[in-house]
Amino acid sequence: MTTFHLISLFPESFESYLNASIIKRAQERGLITVKHYNPRDFATTKDGKKAKTYAERRVDNRPYGGGPGMVIEALPVIKAIEKAIGKKRAGRRKEKGGKHKVKIIFFSPAGEQFSNVVADSLKKYTDIVLVCGRYEGIDARIKKAFPMEDVSVGPYVLTGGELPAMIVIDSITRRLPGVLGHGQSIEELRVASPDVYTRPEVITYKNKKLRVPRILLSGNHAKMDEWKVTRKEANKGKM
Ligand code: SAH
Numbered sequence: 001m002t003t004f005h006l007i008s009l010f011p012e013s014f015e016s017y018l019n020a021s022i023i024k025r026a027q028e029r030g031l032i033t034v035k036h037y038n039p040r041d042f043a044t045t046k047d048g049k050k051a052k053t054y055a056e057r058r059v060d061n062r063p064y065g066g067g068p069g070m071v072i073e074a075l076p077v078i079k080a081i082e083k084a085i086g087k088k089r090a091g092r093r094k095e096k097g098g099k100h101k102v103k104i105i106f107f108s109p110a111g112e113q114f115s116n117v118v119a120d121s122l123k124k125y126t127d128i129v130l131v132c133g134r135y136e137g138i139d140a141r142i143k144k145a146f147p148m149e150d151v152s153v154g155p156y157v158l159t160g161g162e163l164p165a166m167i168v169i170d171s172i173t174r175r176l177p178g179v180l181g182h183g184q185s186i187e188e189l190r191v192a193s194p195d196v197y198t199r200p201e202v203i204t205y206k207n208k209k210l211r212v213p214r215i216l217l218s219g220n221h222a223k224m225d226e227w228k229v230t231r232k233e234a235n236k237g238k239m
Pocket of ligand 1: 106107108109110131132133134135136137138151152153154155156157158159160161162164
């Protein structure tokens with residue numbers, strides 16, 4: 001079982017995606033668990049009391065060094081991560097008496113590019129903490145509190161780390177044993193074409209007959225795989 005710990009100011013943004021289809025089923029079947037921690041719940045007042053009002057629960061502040069936007073304060077995020085991992089320690093292989101393997105991921109557009117290879121390397125962890133930034137990001141001192149890896153989901157800047165977290169959860173989950181109905185559904189492990197077809201064999205649209213490529217009806221598996229490879233090549237680099 002893999003537990004994903006989400007550190008985010010906007011836990012509600014995950015709901016629709018994580019509660020649909022295969023990812024929902026993986027949770028129902030106990031293959032993964034998703035837990036939420038909101039840094040606002042760890043905010044304190046100036047005299048160290050638990051923050052209650054909206055204003056007290058604010059955890060963003062103006063950046064040192066100037067510039068626009070707001071930066072999320074380090075301490076509420078550190079406390080949220082602490083709550084998530086408890087006595088488990090990030091990076092440590094095995095705790096005394098425990099069997100937790102913890103990895104902390106810090107989402108940043110400047111991080112290491114996420115990929116199938118990275119997803120595979122993360123499968124071995126029992127606890128994956130996903131730290132989602134917002135605004136101008138999170139005070140970098142959180143990286144001094146715990147070992148963590150900067151991960152980017154692609155060469156573009158988003159408004160928050162929530163979509164990146166869902167990408168990472170989705171991509172790891174579908175690779176876990178038992179999640180996809182058929183082991184072979186993991187595309188990367190077989191010859192898969194970006195163009196796929198299903199019944200019926202012929203459809204009519206605006207008076208045109210649209211047919212399934214004949215080769216896919218041939219039953220010749222070697223030839224069909226060859227065709228799939230050429231489709232893959234032809235689609236490379238296209239948007
Ligand atoms: N000023 C920051 C960008 C902040 S974007 C910078 O230049 O690096 C706000 C947050 O969204 C980030 O803290 C990060 O958590 C998330 N984010 C935005 N784009 C991302 C991407 N491509 N990959 C991963 N996380 C991203």
